[in-house]
Amino acid sequence: MLETTSKHEAAPSSLGMQKTQYDIAVEQFQRAADLMKLDENVQEILRKPRRILSINFPVKMDDGRILLYQGFRSQHNNALGPYKGGIRYHPNVTIEEVKALSMWMTWKCAVAGIPFGGAKGGVTVNPKLLSKHELERLSRTFFSLISEIVGPFRDIPAPDVYTDSQTMAWFMDEYSKVDRNNANAVVTGKPIIIGGSLGRDSATGKGVAVTVEEAARHLKIDLKKATCAIQGWGNVGSFAHMFLEEAGVKVVAVSDSKGGIHKKTGLWFNEVAAHKKKNTSLANLPSSENITNEELLELDVDILVPAALEDVITENNARSIKAKLVAEGANGPTTPEADDILFKKGVTLIPDILANSGGVSTSYLEWVQNLQHLWWTAEEVDHRLTAIMKKAFAEVWKTSQEQNVDMRTGAYVYAIGKVRDAMQIRGWV
Ligand code: NAD
Numbered sequence: 001m002l003e004t005t006s007k008h009e010a011a012p013s014s015l016g017m018q019k020t021q022y023d024i025a026v027e028q029f030q031r032a033a034d035l036m037k038l039d040e041n042v043q044e045i046l047r048k049p050r051r052i053l054s055i056n057f058p059v060k061m062d063d064g065r066i067l068l069y070q071g072f073r074s075q076h077n078n079a080l081g082p083y084k085g086g087i088r089y090h091p092n093v094t095i096e097e098v099k100a101l102s103m104w105m106t107w108k109c110a111v112a113g114i115p116f117g118g119a120k121g122g123v124t125v126n127p128k129l130l131s132k133h134e135l136e137r138l139s140r141t142f143f144s145l146i147s148e149i150v151g152p153f154r155d156i157p158a159p160d161v162y163t164d165s166q167t168m169a170w171f172m173d174e175y176s177k178v179d180r181n182n183a184n185a186v187v188t189g190k191p192i193i194i195g196g197s198l199g200r201d202s203a204t205g206k207g208v209a210v211t212v213e214e215a216a217r218h219l220k221i222d223l224k225k226a227t228c229a230i231q232g233w234g235n236v237g238s239f240a241h242m243f244l245e246e247a248g249v250k251v252v253a254v255s256d257s258k259g260g261i262h263k264k265t266g267l268w269f270n271e272v273a274a275h276k277k278k279n280t281s282l283a284n285l286p287s288s289e290n291i292t293n294e295e296l297l298e299l300d301v302d303i304l305v306p307a308a309l310e311d312v313i314t315e316n317n318a319r320s321i322k323a324k325l326v327a328e329g330a331n332g333p334t335t336p337e338a339d340d341i342l343f344k345k346g347v348t349l350i351p352d353i354l355a356n357s358g359g360v361s362t363s364y365l366e367w368v369q370n371l372q373h374l375w376w377t378a379e380e381v382d383h384r385l386t387a388i389m390k391k392a393f394a395e396v397w398k399t400s401q402e403q404n405v406d407m408r409t410g411a412y413v414y415a416i417g418k419v420r421d422a423m424q425i426r427g428w429v
Pocket of ligand 1: 160161162204231232233234235236237255256257258293307308309310329330331356357359360
């Protein structure tokens with residue numbers, strides 16, 4: 001047994017403190033580890049990230065002021081391949097959040113069957129308050145400082161909340177200077193012109209739709225008669241809407257940070273997109289009623305897709321959820337307490353590490369294209385992504401059925417088993 005006390009420390013909830021995302025990530029891991037009777041040494045290693053780089057760095061503002069920012073890169077585990085995970089810019093970024101997200105990436109890559117480990121990064125900043133030049137300086141400085149631990153075969157970052165293909169272009173350019181090579185495989189989610197993949201933008205929403213279709217087949221839900229509500233009509237939510245509509249699902253409610261809209265006869269993707277473009281928010285779409293984000297979650301629909309924030313389905317509202325199927329587009333939208341309530345109610349929940357793994361799977365396809373200097377068509381990428389998602393779903397479904405557990409625990413058991421096997425065969429334990 002390794003010399004640590006982590007498993008035996010009192011859980012924050014029992015001390016009356018709010019659980020962090022990392023506490024939740026460890027709790028989810030522990031459920032599966034206990035079920036698997038996972039070797040104690042393996043548990044100790046997997047409960048914590050292998051390495052966390054914490055950086056304080058100055059950025060010169062346009063008006064000449066120097067501001068100090070804090071950023072992190074957490075590398076959780078690389079038994080299955082190089083570390084992989086996004087970098088987010090947000091005022092609420094903390095080391096605890098980045099640690100949790102890096103752990104989830106390890107399981108997500110293992111579930112998807114792609115040869116990556118898990119990492120995540122972030123800078124504590126409100127990017128909306130910075131000019132484009134300030135953002136560029138911040139991005140270049142941060143990336144040059146983490147260059148010592150990233151690389152095309154070490155750790156491959158990607159966009160996350162409030163970072164995008166432009167940020168990746170700056171990252172790639174900065175790393176290429178340090179590496180003295182044109183290293184486009186060091187990040188994914190790049191603009192197409194410098195090696196981005198076709199289909200990356202829509203990949204996560206597409207993956208959500210594929211997992212919903214697979215679940216519906218098993219649960220005998222006729223998608224042509226099914227209704228759906230989507231919380232968060234951003235990248236993931238809007239493309240999930242588009243692909244679910246293509247599959248025949250009637251999307252009756254969608255929302256953004258300012259609230260939601262509900263229309264019993266269905267909200268067409270094109271209608272919502274045109275309205276959002278014109279008004280910048282979703283509210284007040286003609287012939288639909290405005291609803292709150294809380295009301296959206298409790299609508300009488302067959303399918304619910306939380307695709308915005310973490311911790312939105314909790315012990316306070318889980319009993320009021322009416323959907324039969326929940327597909328987690330967002331990372332961490334459901335608390336462990338809510339998981340139990342939904343499972344007891346007979347709700348099938350497709351966990352984030354499966355439902356939203358289409359993004360990282362297409363990042364993998366981008367990386368493969370970069371390393372081989374070849375380009376696939378949108379159809380080729382789509383075909384490969386669909387195959388990855390279907391296989392991942394089948395494996396998680398099988399494990400959950402065999403173990404008689406909810407799909408999150410099933411996904412963890414499947415993912416942890418793969419990481420454990422890789423650690424063992426590499427001689428780590
Ligand atoms: P995004 O910024 O494009 O969209 C987020 C959406 O959520 C926006 O419509 C925003 O208005 C809405 N929103 C913000 N605050 C809200 C609130 N309080 N209530 C309701 N809606 C609110 O982000 P995204 O890329 O779509 O990511 C959404 C989630 O999916 C995040 O949890 C992210 O980590 C996860 N995710 C994204 C990807 C990806 O490829 N983009 C991949 C995996 C997981």
